[in-house]
Amino acid sequence: MSLATFKGGIHPPDRKELSAGSKITPAAPPDRVVIPLSQHTGAPAKAAVSIGDEVKKGQVIGAQEGFVSAAVHSSVSGKVVGIGDFPLAIGRMTTCVVIENNRQETWAELKEDPDYMSLSPEAIKEKVKAAGIVGMGGAAFPTSVKLSPPKEKPINTVILNGAECEPYLTSDYRMMLERPDEIIEGLKLLMKSLGVSRGFIGIENNKPDAVAKMKEAAKGASGIEVFALEVKYPQGAEKMLIKALTGREVPPRGLPMDVGVLVQNVGTALAVYEACRYGRPLIERVVSVTGEGIKEPKNLMVKIGTLVSHLIDECGGFKNGSSKVVSGGPMMGFAIYSLDVPVTKGTSGILVMSESEVVHAEDYEPCIRCGRCIDICPMGLMPSMLSVLSEVGHYEECKEYNLWDCFECGSCAYVCPSKRPIVQFIRLAKSMTKP
Amino acid sequence: MEAVKKEHELIVSVSPHVRSEESVSRIMWTVNISLLPALIAGIYFFGPKAAYVTAISIISAVMSEWGVQKMTGRRSAIGDGSAVLTGLLLGMNLPATAPFYIPIIGSLVAIAVTKQLFGGLGFNVFNPALIGRAFVLITWPRAMTTWMEPTAAFVGLDAKTTATPLGLLKEEGLHKLLEVFGSKASLYTELFLGHRAGSLGETSAIALLIGAAFLLYKRYITWHIPLTFLGTVAVVAWVFGGKTPETGKFLLFAGDPILHLLSGGLILGAFFMATDYVTVPSVRAGQILFGVGCGLITMLIRLKGGYPEGVMFAILLMNCFTPIIDRNLKTKLFGKKKEKGK
Ligand code: SF4
């Protein structure tokens, strides 16, 4: 009964049953895709095509610009009909390449490699870079950068994140059920590229079948171990996951590599495998479209650049007076104000919330100092103080309460009986101060 | 597809997009309910008067809250159960014989001054019910320290006045207590059941503990303050509370911790008032300090002070220290190697 975990955390209803049974199926190809040149952390890619160009599926349309950046590829074959600014799910505008789909699905030339396991570490890194792979759990940090740690921070453990601790989402779960062997191959490639002999896979214990499948697939793979984790949000946050699996604590403001660990999402491992084995760039991903407000919740294989509205249609449309659409999970996802935003490499889910599920955040009360948020903050912060100080405008003082160590997991706001929008207060304070 | 889009106004707000079921009013009403066993015990032992005093107290508290909120234009929050709780706690801290104006004035002071003047729920420094009680105790010391014998009301005769066990202990010593209650065993039993003089809601340890267990089980309170409070009282009572029977001289390690634990307003205070979120530290380490402080002050007053009972003043005094404790005992940041406190 002692499953690995961390201190603090919350137990929101996981609601995974809505979409857990839905096999990954390809979404109908859209007529056009809107592909952002910046869907990752770091510098945007530089447009490598012009309006009027014919492009093939998998062709580079945005070239990596600088070290922390990622290449962007076309997810369809067709014609570039526009390059301009479009809104993303996170609210920011960014340059996108609009491509009309000719439905030929003509691939650019890909370099297959059946003997991928004998690729050198450098070659693996190159392939990952060329494929434009970024963290697919949401943060979208370029994977090739993570694979090139500075010399003084040697990595000795690779962790695959299969926790999927956000309620509702089931895309990682379905991948682990349906493609466990390829995920393991991806993990091996990641380990090889870093010269690491230890690989862990952490999965929350509300997915016992995924644990079993991954264990089965990992059999015989040397150095790879699969662990069931306690079901507790935010179990899948990097620092919490590392703590649970290795007992190591990443220092404040530090990175996993400070404790010799690299964390990648299971979906990313799959993408790494596909890049090395088939030379395939990252042009599609699994997206859970779920929630009480959508007719048929599904796990869809979606071309990057597909608009959310297309996915809503694909899932039978809205129901139950759906009134909020979230890109990502309910704890950390972004509520979108238009359905005309594209799916990006980091979009793990589209959550459609019904009228009754929506919390009306304007009705909040003063902090009654109940201490619940303090007890559960996985970072050991005092969210109550942060919210109170920010509310009265004492932003600088928030720093004495480690404002910048908050990673906005939302656990505090979840438990608050006064329904205080704590994360909103924290973001406000962050926007008014410098770390 | 176009139609779908137009029909829908999407709500945009900051994450998280799901919230727990917990709410302030749910917490307050649950605490109110958890006090019912003790209130019922009070009515059983002290008769309808106990119900009467409590009812006046609750009604005045709610009316004060309503009145102040009307006057200040603050959003009315009498439905959240916190004013009811203050009234209930104040009532339970009064003698059943208290004349009607005592609960009225007490509630007014508790709500209008202690709570609303500081900005309402969440901003008050002191426990409102306790300030209300302290005020009426100082203003009407006689009425507030005249105790009736339990169950007298049901016998139908004039209620005889008597002293509380702590009062007897202070004025006359342990031998007198034993004389009144017969034996040590029956003293403990009567205290445990609540068959003794005292404030109407404080006497029945068993009834209070049932309510407290419920709150602990629901995690509306945690052990940190009550346990350290009670533990400190027990240790100090044992170490410093004893006297040589013959000479009446001070004797170390001869005190009676059980007697101290079961008397006065300790159990009511430790579980229901020293746990008031607003006025106690919110970090666990600070709560432990708070509990120990309450225990020490309580025993200082009981053993050395002019009053037989010190729980109320102990909690109020520690309320003063809450902001300092909270500022200095912060939580440990994840990943940080060493930090003072915990
Ligand atoms: S303060 Fe930040 S890290 Fe802590 S629970 Fe709240 S959102 Fe999460």
Ligand code: SF4
């Ligand atoms: S959970 Fe809400 S009410 Fe409780 S201490 Fe934290 S901010 Fe205050």
